[in-house]
Each structure stands twice: as C-alpha cells, then as structure tokens.
Amino acid sequence: MKxxxxxxDFGSQYTQLICRRIRELQVYSAVLPFNASIExxxxxxxxxxxxxxxxxxxxxxxxxxxNKEILKLGIPILGICYGAQIIICxxxxxxxxxxxxxxxxxxLYIDDHKDLFxxxxxxxxxxxxxxxxxxxxxxxxxxxxxxxxxKIAAFCNRKKKIFGVQFHPEVHHTQLGIQILSNFIFKICDxxxxxxxxxxxxxxxxxxxxxxxxxxxxxxxxxxxDSSVTALLVHKxxxxxxxxxxxxxxxxxxxxxxxxxxxxxxxxxxxxxYVDAKRDFLKALKGVTDPEEKRKIIGNLFIKVFxxxxxxxxxxxxxxxxxLYPDVIESRSFYGGPSCKIKTHHNVGGLPEKMNLNLIEPxxxxxxxxxxxxxxxxxxxxxxxxxxxxxxxxLAVRILGEVTKExxxxxxxxxAILQEEILKENLIDKLWQAFCVLLPVxxxxxxxxxxxxxxxCALRCVTSxxxxxxxWARLDxxxxxxxxxxxxxxxxxxxxxxxxxxxxxxxxxEWE
Numbered sequence: 001m002k003x004x005x006x007x008x009d010f011g012s013q014y015t016q017l018i019c020r021r022i023r024e025l026q027v028y029s030a031v032l033p034f035n036a037s038i039e040x041x042x043x044x045x046x047x048x049x050x051x052x053x054x055x056x057x058x059x060x061x062x063x064x065x066x067n068k069e070i071l072k073l074g075i076p077i078l079g080i081c082y083g084a085q086i087i088i089c090x091x092x093x094x095x096x097x098x099x100x101x102x103x104x105x106x107x108l109y110i111d112d113h114k115d116l117f118x119x120x121x122x123x124x125x126x127x128x129x130x131x132x133x134x135x136x137x138x139x140x141x142x143x144x145x146x147x148x149x150x151k152i153a154a155f156c157n158r159k160k161k162i163f164g165v166q167f168h169p170e171v172h173h174t175q176l177g178i179q180i181l182s183n184f185i186f187k188i189c190d191x192x193x194x195x196x197x198x199x200x201x202x203x204x205x206x207x208x209x210x211x212x213x214x215x216x217x218x219x220x221x222x223x224x225x226d227s228s229v230t231a232l233l234v235h236k237x238x239x240x241x242x243x244x245x246x247x248x249x250x251x252x253x254x255x256x257x258x259x260x261x262x263x264x265x266x267x268x269x270x271x272x273x274y275v276d277a278k279r280d281f282l283k284a285l286k287g288v289t290d291p292e293e294k295r296k297i298i299g300n301l302f303i304k305v306f307x308x309x310x311x312x313x314x315x316x317x318x319x320x321x322x323x324l325y326p327d328v329i330e331s332r333s334f335y336g337g338p339s340c341k342i343k344t345h346h347n348v349g350g351l352p353e354k355m356n357l358n359l360i361e362p363x364x365x366x367x368x369x370x371x372x373x374x375x376x377x378x379x380x381x382x383x384x385x386x387x388x389x390x391x392x393x394x395l396a397v398r399i400l401g402e403v404t405k406e407x408x409x410x411x412x413x414x415x416a417i418l419q420e421e422i423l424k425e426n427l428i429d430k431l432w433q434a435f436c437v438l439l440p441v442x443x444x445x446x447x448x449x450x451x452x453x454x455x456x457c458a459l460r461c462v463t464s465x466x467x468x469x470x471x472w473a474r475l476d477x478x479x480x481x482x483x484x485x486x487x488x489x490x491x492x493x494x495x496x497x498x499x500x501x502x503x504x505x506x507x508x509x510e511w512e
Contacts, residue, residue, distance in 0.1 A: 003192040004028035005185060006046035008036060010054035010064050010082050017468045018050055018080070018170040020367050021181055026193035034064045041070065048076045048189030051083025053168065057097070057132050058082065058089040066090045076161040076189045078116075081130055084155070084164030094136035100149050102128035103506065105173060108153055112144045116156065116163050118183050124175040126153075126167035127469070129505065134166065161188060172465045197373055201233070204362040208237035215317025217360065218310055219244040220302075221272060222392070223260030226322030226363060228384050229375040233362055234320045235270055236378060242320075243271050243313060247305050249298070250278030250408065251394030254416040267381060273313075277305050285396060285403045289440075291512035294403070298393045310357065320360040324368065367466040388433045389467065397512040401440030407455075410493040411438045414457050417486045421479065431473055432464035436487075437500075437511045445488075445495030454495040457487055461499075462509055470504040 005022050009015045009031050022029035032040065034051075041049070049070065056063035066086045071077065079087040085095045108126040110117045126147075134152040137143070145154035145165075154165045163184065169177035185191045219231045221244040234242050244264060248257045257274075264270045284297050310316045363371055368389060375385050395411055396403050415436040422428055437458040445452040459480070464470035484497035500511075 002045045002047070003194050004030065004044075004046055005048045005050060005189065005191060006041065006044055007031045007050045007052055008034045008070075008083075010034045010052045010086065011056065012053035012080075012082065014168060014170055014468060015052040016365070017367070017466060018052060018181075019365075020370070020466065021170045021178060022185065023195055023370075024178065025182055025185060026195050027185055027191050028195040034066070038067065038069050038073075041073070046075060047191040048078065048185060049073075050184075051077065051079040051086065053081030053083060053129070056082065058085045058095050071160070071162065074161075076184070077163065078184050078188075079162075079164035080170070081166060081168060084166055085132060085134060087162060087164050088134050088136075088138065088141075088155075091138040091141075093134065093138040093141070095132055096135050098131055098133040098149070101131040102147070102149055103130075104128065104503070106147050106149075106167065108145050108147055108167060110145045110154075112142070112156075115158070115187055116144060116154065116165075116180060116183050118187055120176055120179060125173075126169070126175065126177070127171045127173040128167050130166060134164075163188070171469045173469055173471070197370060198377065200366075201374055201377060204233060205237040208234055208360060208362065211358075211360065212238050212241055212318055215315050216241045216243060216313060217318040217320050218242075218306070218313065218316055218357075220306065220319065220321040221246045221260070221264065222322075222390070223256060223263070223384065224322070224390050225368065225371055225375060225380075225385060225387055226324055226389075228264075228322070228380055229371050229378065230320050230322040230361075230363055231264070231270060232268070232375065232378040232380055234360065243273065243316075245273045245275060245306065245309050247275045247277055247302065249281040249302070249394060250405075251281060251298070251396045251403075253390070253395070253419075254412045263381060263384060273309060275305060275309055277301075280305070281396075282403070282405060287402060289401050291397055294396050294512070295393050298396060302392075307356070317358060318360050319357040320362070322371075323361045323364045324366060324371065367468075369465060386428060388428070388431065388435070391510055397510055398435060399438045400511060406493070407438055410455065410491060411436060411457075413491045414438070414487045414494060417490060418459065418483055421483050421486070425479060427475075427479075430463070432462050432467065432470060433509055434459075434461040434473075436460070438494075443496045447495065452495045454493050456496045456498060457491075457494045458511070459483065459497060459499050460509070460511070462504070464504075464509075467509065468504075470509050472501045472503055 007018050019029045019031055068090055089095050105125050106128040108124050110122055133150050137155055141155050141157045143152050144156055147153050156163045169180040217234055221227050221231055231244050264272045284301050288294055372385055391397050399407050418436055422434055439456040441456055442453050443456050461473040462470040463473050487494055487497050
C-alpha cells in the first residue's frame with residue numbers, strides 16, 4: 001500500500017471501478033469507508049487518496065462528511081463528483097443545486113494542462129452524473145476545466161496537491177479518462193506500478209489453501225464465466241477437496257445443462273453433481289410478478305437446494321461461488337460506504353447466515369474483464385471464457401411478469417435464435433451482452449391472413465468493458481431484421497420484436 005492509492009467510498013456505484021482502473025495501471029489500490037480513521041489512513045501510508053462520488057447532495061443533513069484532517073495529511077487528493085464537492089464544502093467554498101442537471105456524455109473544455117490534464121487535448125468528451133455544481137472555490141484554488149453548463153468542472157490547489165473533477169474519469173465513456181487518472185497517480189502522486197493479476201491469483205490460491213485445512217468445498221457451478229473461474233481457482237488450490245454442484249433450476253438457456261456437464265466432467269475432469277430442481281423453482285415462482293420477490297424466492301430456494309445436497313456429501317465445510325463486485329455493489333456497499341441499493345442479487349445478501357457453511361468468494365473484488373483474464377491463466381476453455389454474463393436468477397428476470405413453463409419455452413427459442421445469429425456474424429466478442437426479454441404485453445399481428453394476438457419480444461444488445469456502464473449496440477439493420485424475422489416466423493407465441501436503445505445509466509442492462 002505504500003506505493004498504492006487509497007479510495008475513500010462515499011457511496012458511488014463506481015467506487016470499485018475507480019479501484020479497477022488504477023489496477024489497470026498496475027498500481028495497487030484499496031477501498032475504505034469515507035469515515036475511516038486518520039490513524040488507519042496514516043498506517044497505510046498511501047501515495048495518494050481518491051474521494052469517490054456518491055448519491056447525496058453535500059448540503060443534505062444525512063450526507064456523509066469529509067474529515068478535514070485528511071486534507072492536512074500532505075498526501076495528494078483527487079475528489080470525483082461528490083468527492084470534489086465535499087472538498088469544496090469542507091473548505092468553505094460553495095456548492096448549490098444546478099439549474100440544469102448533467103447526465104451522460106458532456107463536452108469538457110480544459111483550461112489548464114500542467115498536471116492533471118497533461119498531454120490531453122483542449123476538448124474531451126466526459127461522463128457527467130450530477131445535479132449539484134460548485135459555484136465558488138475556496139481561497140488559493142483555481143479552475144482547470146469547464147463545460148457549457150458548469151464553470152467549475154475541475155479545480156486544484158497545487159500547493160496542497162488537492163484536485164477535483166465534477167465528471168467521472170473512471171468510466172469507459174470519459175475520453176482519455178485513464179490518462180487523467182494516470183496523471184494523478186504518476187505525475188502528482190509519484191506512485192510506482194507494482195500490482196498484477198498473476199499476484200492476485202497466487203494470493204487467492206494461498207488464501208483458499210490456508211482457509212480450507214479440513215473438510216470439503218462445494219462450488220455453486222452455473223457454467224458461466226464467474227462460477228467456472230471460481231471452480232478452477234478452488235480446484236487449483238485444493239483439488240482433492242472440491243466437488244461442484246450444478247443446479248438445473250429450469251431457468252437456464254437452451255441446451256445449457258448438457259453443455260455445462262460435458263465441459264466440466266469430460267474436458268476439465270472436475271467432479272460435478274447434477275441436481276434437477278426445475279419443478280421446485282417453477283412451483284415457487286407461480287403467481288409472482290415482482291422482480292425483487294422473484295430474486296428472493298430464487299435465492300432462498302437456491303440455498304435450500306444446496307443445503308439438501310450438501311448433506312449428501314460427507315464433511316462439507318465450505319461453499320464457493322462466483323460473486324463479482326458489480327453483484328455486490330448493486331446490492332449493498334461492499335466496503336461500508338453509503339451506496340444506494342439498486343437491486344438484490346441471488347448470490348449475495350446473507351448466505352452465511354442462512355447456510356451452515358463457510359463462504360468462499362475469491363472473485364468478489366474483481367470485474368468481468370479481470371475474471372476472464374484470470375480464467376485464461378487458469379486454462380478455462382474459450383467457449384466458456386467468452387460467454388456473455390448471465391443473471392443468477394436466469395430467465396426469470398428476462399420474463400417480465402409471472403414465470404411459466406410456456407413463457408420459458410418461448411423465451412428459450414427466441415434467445416437461441418439471437419445467439420445463433422450473433423455467432424454467425426462473429427459479434428460475440430464485440431458485445432458485452434445480447435439477450436431477449438419477453439414482455440408482459442401482447443400485440444395484434446397478421447400471419448397467413450389471420451389475426452394474431454401474441455407476446456412482444458425485446459432484443460437487448462449492449463457494449464461495455466466492465467458492466468458498470470453500458471451503451472446500446474449499434475447493430476446493422478439487416479442483422480436486426482434477420483433476427484426479428486426468424487423469431488416471429490419460428491417461435492410460436494411471438495408476433496412482434498423491438499430493440500432496446502437505452503444506456504446504463506440511467507437504465508440497467510437487465511430489465512428486472
């Protein structure tokens with residue numbers, strides 16, 4: 001940590017993404033809650049401190065405050081969005097509600113190129129997400145950049161090495177954002193690159209070996225990238241103590257159960273138990289339409305199935321699963337910061353309390369791209385390594401409204417067509433996710449001179465690097481037409497196909 005960057009979490013959904021970007025620069029980074037003690041910060045001896053964004057307004061009574069002593073440590077500081085505003089507020093500058101909020105891509109005009117914006121052009125496209133603005137800077141501070149709506153979009157006090165930006169340099173959509181962070185880390189903080197994923201892998205293998213001294217480990221295997229890499233990592237650490245369990249909940253994609261079992265049993269030679277729980281999950285979901293309730297039902301039943309199966313295996317002490325940071329941060333703040341809850345994920349939120357097993361989640365500080373790189377190092381087959389992310393609750397959250405056997409079959413067939421066409425056009429590596437959503441509405445159509453009244457299917461295809469932000473994919477019209485035509489003609493029950501052109505934020509990638 002003495003050559004690393006410390007991030008103080010004020011509740012931003014992007015906090016861990018800041019950490020991820022810094023690690024891309026091969027500099028160690030760690031996150032602590034915004035209210036970490038001065039003693040703890042001093043003990044770590046970071047080369048720099050970044051204050052994250054957050055969902056609050058600095059003038060709200062409940063808003064998290066900044067310990068003024070942090071600004072007196074003599075350690076370079078960069079505030080991002082709320083982090084920038086709380087610096088100004090703490091030092092008696094002025095922050096107020098903006099007349100016009102800024103969300104999404106915004107043109108940034110750079111006024112000073114000395115350090116934070118060194119080597120950058122005079123204009124870049126940045127990613128904004130704020131309703132407040134900085135109106136007045138404290139004494140000895142100066143403006144570094146502005147936008148058409150905000151006169152103070154970046155600032156600094158070079159003598160005290162305090163910097164702030166109103167936008168988010170950590171997100172993919174900010175042009176040259178990684179260069180801005182690089183300038184802060186290397187030019188201002190004088191940090192040293194000393195972190196890599198190989199060290200992380202070796203550290204996690206060592207941690208698992210130390211933790212699993214006695215007893216067996218069962219791995220919650222879904223066949224996706226996350227659980228597959230988790231299984232391989234645990235297998236690498238304690239091969240004789242691992243037994244994977246694959247639960248067919250009836251909410252999986254077409255042919256997925258067979259493909260998963262063949263890959264792990266025949267190719268990877270890893271022991272896998274198969275549990276057929278299709279009827280149990282469908283019965284539990286009958287009549288349920290609320291997405292949060294779906295997730296809770298699936299999560300609770302998932303736990304029960306594992307508890308039941310674990311009892312069949314002697315001396316089981318641990319459960320390993322592929323939880324990633326985007327799962328955690330959208331459910332609660334991983335490091336104790338005041339994040340806003342977006343949605344519940346089935347594999348987080350109280351498993352240790354509900355299961356009589358110790359939890360192993362070696363990937364919960366990583367993003368998908370890091371997991372794929374880790375999987376490549378571990379020898380995971382490319383057909384799994386490059387699979388698109390798939391939600392834990394499966395197709396249940398891609399069927400809006402009640403989940404039924406009929407709807408599942410309709411959605412499976414439609415989604416299989418989309419996946420086939422994506423493979424044909426070699427688009428799988430260009431897209432972050434591509435899937436179908438079955439909407440809870442029906443529309444009028446005409447087929448063979450007869451009136452039809454059937455379901456609407458939405459296509460969702462996005463581009464992203466980490467899943468924290470995403471943009472809708474600008475796919476060729478002929479490709480979309482071909483997919484839509486095949487679905488309408490080949491899938492009984494669908495007579496209309498629409499394409500989702502919303503980005504994240506403000507939308508999420510999944511519809512539920």
